[in-house]
Amino acid sequence: MKKIIISLLMAAVTAAALTGCKEAGDIEDSSYVLAMGIEKTENGYLIDYSCADFSKAQDNQGTKVPSKSVVYSGRSFNETNQSFEQTQPKKLNFGHLKVIVFTNGQIDDTMIEELLDHSEIAKSVLILKSKKQLKELFSIEKDLPVSFGEYMAKGIESSPKVKKPKDLSLGRIYGRK
Template sequence: MRKYRLCLLVILIAFCIQGCSKQQDVEDHSFVLAMGFERINEKKLLVRYSYADFDKVQSDSGTKIPSRSVTVLATSLKDANKKWKQYKSQQLNFGHLKVVIFGNGKKNVKIIKELVEEPQIAKSVYVLKTDHNLSDIFGKEDKLSISFGEYLSKKLEIKDSQNLTLGRIYR
């Protein structure tokens, strides 16, 4: 009986140690809150990541997190994510993504399919298109006290906005 308890204790400790080894700090992630895509030519597109900027957070801001953006030139979402890793050591986290914007008035079916296939991206993410380019749209970001993704999603909380979601568009 004593050997049985000792064996159980060793197994329990082993599970605890194994579970803790995969934990990562919040600082190791970049939480993408909004994304933009703009076709440059047949093969290239601009991909803009708007992510939480914890460096700008003030102690009295509560849950209001500002954001900042980075733009990369890529051929696909997968290619853009690779280029992100070259730019920044933090891992991309799409779990808080709220809005995807397609610039120059054109949605890209290939990119929408990639977004749907990304396991971290919820089907409730808003998908919009605009006739403006990404730099015009994301230009407001520096002046906001909340993230750009949060700002846009609050603007979209209107009747029939569910028709603008990734899950509805990709049917």
């Protein structure tokens, strides 16, 4: 009897180990956001989602994946994300987000709160601001051999003007680590 119970228990453990996570999907089912640009407007926000563009990635590039931007508008971060997911075949994935740039030289506190509360956005994401407008800032993306997010993060990390790049992170600036 003891052998039967152990055998059944082992079979159950093996079956559980062989099944995948229900939430896990194919890599092709997600839009991996590597950088975001946020611009405050009269009616809410414009958000530029700079996502990994695997169609332009070459096999020998390793982790150097270019990116491609799409811009959506909404009254909040969540509303803009919903607009994206209603019109795009892929789900947003913020797990690889490196940089968020606020344009027109202003960081919006309401948007910061939404970013801090979003479960997928790491507190280590760099928060930057630019005097440029969204379109102008992301116009260089098409000419980059790497993603816009990687380009911006490397630029900050190697800049002699920035002594501690980690001090520019979402969690360190806004008190949540």
